[in-house]
Amino acid sequence: MTIQRMDHVGVVVDDMEAAKAFFVQLGMELEGEAPVEGDWVDRVNAIDGVRVDIAMMRTPDGHGRLELTKFHNPAVSSAEPVNAPNTLGLRNIMFQVDDVDTIVADLLAHGAELVGEVAQYQDSYRLCYVRGPEGVIVALAEELN
Known part of the structure; x- marks a missing residue:
């Protein structure tokens, strides 16, 4: 199985x-x-x-x-309203995107917030965390070619 x-x-x-x-x-x-x-x-x-x-x-x-x-x-129960990235449990949902800067700008304009900053990992990726509704953290990765 x-x-x-x-x-x-x-x-x-x-x-x-x-x-x-x-x-x-x-x-x-x-x-x-x-x-x-x-x-x-x-x-x-x-x-x-x-x-x-x-x-x-x-x-x-x-x-x-x-x-x-x-x-x-029943009514929802709530944990901490804004969990830090190192909180136990489901940490984030990651998406590969084609242009991290444009997507971050669009999401920020619609009320999301950047957790840290957009950073580059070697010559491979540009990455960031964005906090959306209900405190859900979405990780974005733009692959660099």
């Missing part, structure tokens, strides 16, 4: 519209949206009365997916 593929990464958000807009601005496409509730989702989550909306985002190449989940019931 082996893994067939990684299907998606899930992120719980409070402001679904802001989260979708952020990832669309980054270049992802909205694949679909749906409300989700019922006994099966309660059992999977080990929580009674789950009622959520999900939005599935897809990378332009069609291989990467990100599930945004907005809980209506």
Whole structure:
């Protein structure tokens, strides 16, 4: 028995519209949206009365997916509002981009914030972390040829 593929990464958000807009601005496409509730989702989550909306985002190449989940019931619980990059748990979601400066400028204009600065790793990559909605850290890497 082996893994067939990684299907998606899930992120719980409070402001679904802001989260979708952020990832669309980054270049992802909205694949679909749906409300989700019922006994099966309660059992999977080990929580009674789950009622959520999900939005599935897809990378332009069609291989990467990100599930945004907005809980209506039960209310979301919150960790630190702005986690540092060295916080235990899911650290970031990384995307390879064609022009890191342009993408960072676009995201900053739409309310994102740069965690540190854009830096170059040898002659290979220009990299940075950007914090988006709900404090999600997105890593961006531009490959240098």
